[in-house]
Amino acid sequence: MTADRTPIEGLLRKLKRVGLLNADDIAALRALPMRIERVRRFQLLVREGATPDRCCLLVRGYADRYKETPSGKRQIVSFHIAGDLLDIQHLLLAKADHSVEAITPADVAWIPKSDLVRLAQERPAVGQALWRDCLIDASVFREWVLNVGQRDSRSRIAHMLCELAARCEAAGLGDRHVFAFPMTQQQIADATGLTSVHVNRTLKALDAEGALSTGRQIRIRNWDHLCSIAAFDPTYLHAAA
Amino acid sequence: MTADRTPIEGLLRKLKRVGLLNADDIAALRALPMRIERVRRFQLLVREGATPDRCCLLVRGYADRYKETPSGKRQIVSFHIAGDLLDIQHLLLAKADHSVEAITPADVAWIPKSDLVRLAQERPAVGQALWRDCLIDASVFREWVLNVGQRDSRSRIAHMLCELAARCEAAGLGDRHVFAFPMTQQQIADATGLTSVHVNRTLKALDAEGALSTGRQIRIRNWDHLCSIAAFDPTYLHAAA
DNA sequence: CGAAACTTTGAGGTGACTCAAGTGACGTGG
DNA sequence: CCACGTCACTTGAGTCACCTCAAAGTTTCG
Numbered sequence: 001m002t003a004d005r006t007p008i009e010g011l012l013r014k015l016k017r018v019g020l021l022n023a024d025d026i027a028a029l030r031a032l033p034m035r036i037e038r039v040r041r042f043q044l045l046v047r048e049g050a051t052p053d054r055c056c057l058l059v060r061g062y063a064d065r066y067k068e069t070p071s072g073k074r075q076i077v078s079f080h081i082a083g084d085l086l087d088i089q090h091l092l093l094a095k096a097d098h099s100v101e102a103i104t105p106a107d108v109a110w111i112p113k114s115d116l117v118r119l120a121q122e123r124p125a126v127g128q129a130l131w132r133d134c135l136i137d138a139s140v141f142r143e144w145v146l147n148v149g150q151r152d153s154r155s156r157i158a159h160m161l162c163e164l165a166a167r168c169e170a171a172g173l174g175d176r177h178v179f180a181f182p183m184t185q186q187q188i189a190d191a192t193g194l195t196s197v198h199v200n201r202t203l204k205a206l207d208a209e210g211a212l213s214t215g216r217q218i219r220i221r222n223w224d225h226l227c228s229i230a231a232f233d234p235t236y237l238h239a240a241a
Numbered sequence: 242m243t244a245d246r247t248p249i250e251g252l253l254r255k256l257k258r259v260g261l262l263n264a265d266d267i268a269a270l271r272a273l274p275m276r277i278e279r280v281r282r283f284q285l286l287v288r289e290g291a292t293p294d295r296c297c298l299l300v301r302g303y304a305d306r307y308k309e310t311p312s313g314k315r316q317i318v319s320f321h322i323a324g325d326l327l328d329i330q331h332l333l334l335a336k337a338d339h340s341v342e343a344i345t346p347a348d349v350a351w352i353p354k355s356d357l358v359r360l361a362q363e364r365p366a367v368g369q370a371l372w373r374d375c376l377i378d379a380s381v382f383r384e385w386v387l388n389v390g391q392r393d394s395r396s397r398i399a400h401m402l403c404e405l406a407a408r409c410e411a412a413g414l415g416d417r418h419v420f421a422f423p424m425t426q427q428q429i430a431d432a433t434g435l436t437s438v439h440v441n442r443t444l445k446a447l448d449a450e451g452a453l454s455t456g457r458q459i460r461i462r463n464w465d466h467l468c469s470i471a472a473f474d475p476t477y478l479h480a481a482a
Numbered sequence: 483c484g485a486a487a488c489t490t491t492g493a494g495g496t497g498a499c500t501c502a503a504g505t506g507a508c509g510t511g512g
Numbered sequence: 513c514c515a516c517g518t519c520a521c522t523t524g525a526g527t528c529a530c531c532t533c534a535a536a537g538t539t540t541c542g
Contacts, residue, residue, distance in 0.1 A: 049476075067383060070472045073391040077383045089380065092373040097380050097477040121365045128362075131372045132333040134379065139330065139338050141382035142308060142318045148390040149434030150314040153498070184520065193390030198498055200522060214521095216507085231311045235290075236338040394530070425488065439530055441490060455489095457539085 006030050007059045007109045010083025014171065018239070019129025028119055029126065034109040039102045046087050046100040054110045056086040061106025062182050066190065067098045076191035078140060079103070079164060079183070083171055088134055091117055104182045136238050143236045148193045151231075153202045156192045158211065158230035165220060166234050181218040247271050248300045248350045251324025255412065259480070260370025269360055270367065275350040280343045287328050287341040295351045297327040302347025303423050307431065308339045317432035319381060320344070320405060320424070324412055329375055332358055345423045377479050384477045389434045392472075394443045397433045399452065399471035406461060407475050422459040 008030060015021060015029075036059065039045065045056050048067065063080040065087075077098060080086055086100045091113055102108075120127035140163075147159050165176035174180065185203070189196040203214045211226045213219045220226055249271055256262060256270075277300065280286065286297050289308065304321040306328075318339060321327055327341045332354055343349075361368035381404075388400050406417035415421065426444070430437040444455045452467045454460045461467055 065383075067387045069387065069391055070474075075387040075390045077386045089376045091376075092369065093376055093380070093479050095476060095479070097479070098383055121369075124362045124368075127365075127368065127372075128333065131368075131375065134372065134375055135330045135332075135334050138375065138379040138382055139334070141379055141386060142306075142339055144386045145318045145382060145389060146308045146310065146316040148386055149316045150310055186520080195499060196521085197500085197523090201498095204522085233311075235336060238334050238336070238338070426490095427488080436531060437489085438491090438532085442530095445490085 007034065007036055007107070008032065008057065010059065010171070011057055011085065014083050015126075015129040015133065017170075018132055019125060021125050021129060025123050025125050028123060032111050032115055032119065034111045036107060036109050039106050039108060041102060041105050043102045043106075044099060045102060045108060046090075046096050046098075048096050048099045050096045051094050052087065052090050052096060053113050055088060055090060055113055055116055056100065057109040057111060058082055058084050058086055059107040059109050062103040062180075063100060063106060063108075064103055064183075064187065064191070065098050065100050074190045075193065076187060077144065078137070079191065081164075081168055081171055081173055085130075085133065088130060088137070091120070091130075103187065139236050139238060153192070153194055153198055154205065155230050156194070157188065157199065157202050158206065158226050159232055160188065160192060161212070161218070161220065162227055162230045162232035162234075163237070165223075166232075166237060170237070170239075177220050177223055179220075248275065248277055248348070249273065249298065251300065251412070252298055252326065255324050256367075256370040256374065258411075259373055260366055262366050262370060266364050266366050269364055273352050273356055273360065275352045277348060277350050280347050280349060282343060282346050284343045284347075285340060286343060286349060287331075287337050287339075289337050289340045291337045292335050293328065293331050293337060294354050296329060296331055296354055296357055297341065298350040298352060299323055299325050299327055300348040300350050303344040303421075304341060304347060304349075305344055305424075305428065305432070306339050306341050315431050316434065317428060318385065319378070320432065322405075322409055322412055322414055326371075326374065329371060329378075332361070332371075344428065380477050380479060394433070394435055394439055395446065396471050397435070398429060398440065398443050399447065399467050400473055401429065401433060402453070402459070402461065403468055403471045403473035403475075404478070406464075407473075407478060411478070411480075418461050418464055420461075 012026060012029060034057070045063065046052060058080050060082050063086055064076045065078045065080070066074055066076045068074050087096065090096065120130055147156055151159060164181070165179055168174050168179045169176040185199045186196040189199045192199070203218070206212050207214045211222050211229060213221055253267060253270060275298070286304065287293060299321050301323050304327055305317045306319045306321070307315055307317045309315050328337065331337065361371055388397055392400060405422070406420055409415050409420045410417040426440045427437040430440045433440065444459070447453050448455045452463050452470060454462055
């Protein structure tokens with residue numbers, strides 16, 4: 001395995017985009033012990049209430065994090081793409097306050113919590129880059145509170161699509177007009193606080209007005225129109241999308 | 242001013258509850274340069290889009306953070322009590338992705354960003370305590386996404402009240418049955434994604450069933466009942482509430 | 483004491499929900 | 513390679529939680 005083909009390259013790409021990592025920092029990150037696991041679609045990676053001693057890095061595929069109410073309602077709180085740390089909060093918080101699942105078949109790298117914490121302490125630049133990643137995470141959550149709390153179904157779904165497209169593009173995972181969209185309508189519903197029936201009707205309406213096409217895979221047909229429906233402003237992604 | 246009466250005591254109390262700070266760490270935090278400002282109710286402390294070079298610590302009073310859509314809809318994304326850092330994300334993110342305002346007359350302490358960042362780097366324990374604070378912040382945002390996305394108005398409002406009561410109690414700001422609740426019904430509406438009219442009717446209904454009393458100030462009459470309406474589980478506050 | 487802000491109440495409207503019944507795509511095993 | 517089971521998507525009809533608009537009380541505070 002050459003140095004630029006380790007499972008951690010996606011994460012490095014993201015951290016480099018913002019943090020000022022030197023060659024030693026990068027080498028130390030590449031040297032982290034990790035165990036690669038190939039997982040099935042829908043596989044649970046972290047269970048709410050657990051106390052994991054390792055962190056989960058998404059190497060390939062898509063994942064989401066979700067919470068549930070005791071009455072069984074489910075809310076997806078974020079989507080994740082290759083290069084994302086799925087549960088970095090477990091570095092410093094003992095108990096998982098939400099679950100993590102794979103959306104597609106995926107490769108994940110498990111990194112021992114202790115090694116990552118030690119690295120963050122020994123190398124301030126790495127610690128700061130990870131901290132910054134957490135802050136961006138939090139910024140996205142704030143936007144989701146706004147999205148779910150204030151937008152109607154049409155702009156809510158459009159906003160979710162714009163965010164994902166922008167993040168995929170920034171991560172080098174494709175063009176924002178044509179990117180993989182493996183979520184089911186039920187998952188879109190769980191992420192937007194709608195029902196799958198209403199998501200279906202709303203997607204049809206967005207298709208009818210030419211913003212996107214819903215087929216086997218959603219495709220964005222008119223990016224500018226979709227952005228204006230969503231009132232999408234990528235500032236909250238802090239260029240790290 | 243004695244050492245245990247600095248404006249930063251509320252923050253210290255919170256950081257000590259979780260981080261392992263030694264005497265030097267605490268002394269260094271107390272020695273941070275800061276400018277105290279007394280602000281009016283509704284005063285804007287941070288404006289979305291700004292690039293602040295200082296961080297805002299709430300010393301006395303209540304505050305909230307909010308975002309707006311271009312169409313003028315407003316979503317409060319968090320409430321804050323004395324001891325909370327209101328915009329710690331500006332330590333590492335240049336541009337404010339949301340606004341901060343005082344809910345009541347308040348005292349805030351402005352701390353230069355550069356001093357706080359330097360302290361976090363020089364003293365890993367302080368850096369980790371602050372990082373952990375950010376992670377708890379993010380956990381609360383996730384719970385709010387669930388709250389706004391999945392709960393009906395009755396349990397949504399009940400949940401918001403339970404959270405605030407639990408946090409006030411943990412911060413030593415009073416009993417959870419009798420605590421200050423200075424938000425207007427419009428602000429509750431902005432925080433829950435409802436209208437003030439509907440918040441009013443829902444509060445009346447909660448009053449009628451004996452969970453709380455809405456008068457000049459909201460009072461929690463039956464904590465257990467309110468928790469069960471809200472399905473409130475404080476795990477997500479990570480004991481740092 | 484007057485104005486502004488906040489709360490309360492009523493009446494009518496609607497966006498999203500629920501329930502229910504298909505239809506279509508896919509993978510699997512016979 | 514076709515039959516079948518599963519899972520996702522689609523569509524219709526009726527309902528309801530919450531919204532909008534409007535106006536009257538009440539509290540706060542300068």
